[in-house]
Amino acid sequence: MTFNQTVTLVDTLARFHLKGESRQYFFGYLWWVLEPLLYVGVFYLVFEILLDSRQPDFLYFLMVGKLSFIWFSKSVNQAASSLEANKGLMAQTNLRKELFPLAVIHQGFYRQLVVFIFLICFLLMGGYLPSAAWLWLIPITLLQAMLITACGLFGALLVSFKRDFRLLIQLGMVFLLFMSGIFWDLNVIADMRLREGLLVLNPLANLIDCYRQVLMLGEAPNGMRLAWVLGESLLLLIIVWAAYSRLQFWIARQVVTR
Amino acid sequence: MTALLSLTDVSMHFSPEADSRYAVFGGINLTVEAGECVALIGRNGSGKSTLLRVMAKVFAPTSGTVSWAPGVAVSLLTLGLGFRPDLSGRDNAFLSCLLLGLSRKEAAESLSHIEAFCEIGTFFDEPVRSYSAGMRARLGFGTALMNRSQVILIDETLSVGDQQFREKAREALEQELAGHRSVVLVSHAEQQIQRLCQRALLLQDGAIVSEGSPDDVLAEYSASINKTP
Numbered sequence: 001m002t003f004n005q006t007v008t009l010v011d012t013l014a015r016f017h018l019k020g021e022s023r024q025y026f027f028g029y030l031w032w033v034l035e036p037l038l039y040v041g042v043f044y045l046v047f048e049i050l051l052d053s054r055q056p057d058f059l060y061f062l063m064v065g066k067l068s069f070i071w072f073s074k075s076v077n078q079a080a081s082s083l084e085a086n087k088g089l090m091a092q093t094n095l096r097k098e099l100f101p102l103a104v105i106h107q108g109f110y111r112q113l114v115v116f117i118f119l120i121c122f123l124l125m126g127g128y129l130p131s132a133a134w135l136w137l138i139p140i141t142l143l144q145a146m147l148i149t150a151c152g153l154f155g156a157l158l159v160s161f162k163r164d165f166r167l168l169i170q171l172g173m174v175f176l177l178f179m180s181g182i183f184w185d186l187n188v189i190a191d192m193r194l195r196e197g198l199l200v201l202n203p204l205a206n207l208i209d210c211y212r213q214v215l216m217l218g219e220a221p222n223g224m225r226l227a228w229v230l231g232e233s234l235l236l237l238i239i240v241w242a243a244y245s246r247l248q249f250w251i252a253r254q255v256v257t258r
Numbered sequence: 259m260t261a262l263l264s265l266t267d268v269s270m271h272f273s274p275e276a277d278s279r280y281a282v283f284g285g286i287n288l289t290v291e292a293g294e295c296v297a298l299i300g301r302n303g304s305g306k307s308t309l310l311r312v313m314a315k316v317f318a319p320t321s322g323t324v325s326w327a328p329g330v331a332v333s334l335l336t337l338g339l340g341f342r343p344d345l346s347g348r349d350n351a352f353l354s355c356l357l358l359g360l361s362r363k364e365a366a367e368s369l370s371h372i373e374a375f376c377e378i379g380t381f382f383d384e385p386v387r388s389y390s391a392g393m394r395a396r397l398g399f400g401t402a403l404m405n406r407s408q409v410i411l412i413d414e415t416l417s418v419g420d421q422q423f424r425e426k427a428r429e430a431l432e433q434e435l436a437g438h439r440s441v442v443l444v445s446h447a448e449q450q451i452q453r454l455c456q457r458a459l460l461l462q463d464g465a466i467v468s469e470g471s472p473d474d475v476l477a478e479y480s481a482s483i484n485k486t487p
Contacts, residue, residue, distance in 0.1 A: 001359055009356045016353055020344035023385065092336045093357060094315035249318035256316070257272050 006099065013103035018110060032111045033118050036070045047183045055185060057216065060126055064215055065182040065208045067115050072148055072204055073173040075108035079152030080159045080169050083255050091256045098244045101156040105149050116141065123215055131218040140214065140221065143229050144207050150236035157243055160254045180205040203229040262330050262409050262440050263290040263313060268322035270308055282308045283464040286322070290409060295441040297451040297472055299479050300461035306444045309461065310334060310411045313442060331359065331407040337398030343387035347378065347397045350386055354401040368404045375430065376400035377423070392420060399427050409440045448476055 022028040040063050047053045055061050079101035086100045158165035179202055186209055189195040199206040206229050210221035265288045273280035282305040290296055298306050311317045312324060314334045326332055339354045351372045355365035373382050376396040386394060435441050445451055451458060451472045458475035460468040468478045
């Protein structure tokens with residue numbers, strides 16, 4: 001299969017899956033935006049109305065964090081299960097195994113583009129004025145896509161080794177939800193070294209902070225921090241790509257004969 | 259004759275500890291020449307499907323070597339490859355063609371052939387979940403015919419639809435395979451094997467125990483079944 005055919009296949013798998021998925025529900029494509037909004041609604045109710053978060057502009061703060069987090073968690077969770085979900089296809093063809101998680105990740109990217117357009121409209125309606133700094137949204141989004149690709153491919157590999165990793169990945173997402181500053185501001189951590197350490201160890205928290213800096217404060221993000229995310233994602237991507245190249249048959253055997 | 263595919267001393271087991279209880283087959287030697295049709299016969303669970311998957315590069319053998327002639331595509335003929343019930347027949351056929359290795363343009367061009375062949379009328383644009391089993395099989399067969407591989411591995415997928423469509427499917431497949439392709443056919447349909455294949459192999463107890471003309475091997479297979487208590 002040529003590179004062009006591979007790209008066409010990944011894109012078609014993603015688009016057709018979205019089409020099929022939308023036909024299963026009464027609200028169809030509307031769920032792309034409804035589902036994340038409902039999550040935001042629940043968090044807003046708990047942290048702002050019940051617990052009085054005291055975070056200025058909490059709704060916008062929460063939306064920027066939560067909508068980026070959902071993209072990450074949903075894509076990585078689905079990518080992790082994608083090899084198992086396509087075991088029938090894997091038993092019939094010798095397609096490269098990374099195609100399946102990549103199609104799921106690509107599908108999440110399409111969905112997120114719509115979510116981001118909605119988020120921007122919501123911010124504009126809330127009085128946030130666009131500035132040149134908003135252009136940073138493009139590299140930050142691409143960086144997050146790269147991070148999701150690396151983590152999604154890695155997750156799928158782990159789940160093909162042992163199904164138990166699927167549960168661990170789901171648990172890991174709950175941990176990340178609390179550790180990424182979705183409903184609290186990482187900048188309240190007084191110890192600077194601890195805060196910087198957390199941002200280095202958790203690239204998602206780093207990206208969410210950058211999104212807020214760009215969209216809510218209208219400031220360019222710290223280039224060094226973006227370089228960290230780039231380095232971490234690239235390193236993991238190279239490692240998992242090498243692993244997939246070596247383990248094609250092993251993955252098929254693990255998944256198909258399970 | 260040119261060998262398109264050859265297996266040398268190939269074995270397969272599904273346990274990492276080489277536990278003999280998980281052995282599927284061993285010591286398999288087999289060559290598939292250009293243009294020939296070989297039948298693979300054996301009881302259920304004898305390892306025929308796994309052997310086809312080794313030939314199709316789905317599984318690597320535990321030991322032994324499998325060699326494919328350079329540039330030769332080998333694939334399983336599969337009905338309904340990657341079908342999703344919520345998508346229409348047209349979308350599924352397009353996706354299936356891409357999975358078979360066709361380009362976007364070739365896949366789009368194939369759709370009219372598939373639509374005409376499977377004779378399901380306006381249902382071609384309806385979701386596959388609304389299809390009867392027969393309609394689904396027709397769509398699957400029409401799409402599977404777009405497989406362009408030089409070596410086709412068939413795992414008991416030829417009996418689809420009603421009598422009239424079965425006849426049409428048989429003729430179409432035989433026309434597709436005539437002369438220029440090599441086929442390894444797993445089937446229990448004696449007439450089909452006798453009509454299509456020049457050679458047959460009997461897989462039993464994890465080894466090829468007989469090889470020869472389809473008539474002789476089928477006779478041996480019948481005798482082995484009758485002998486089993």
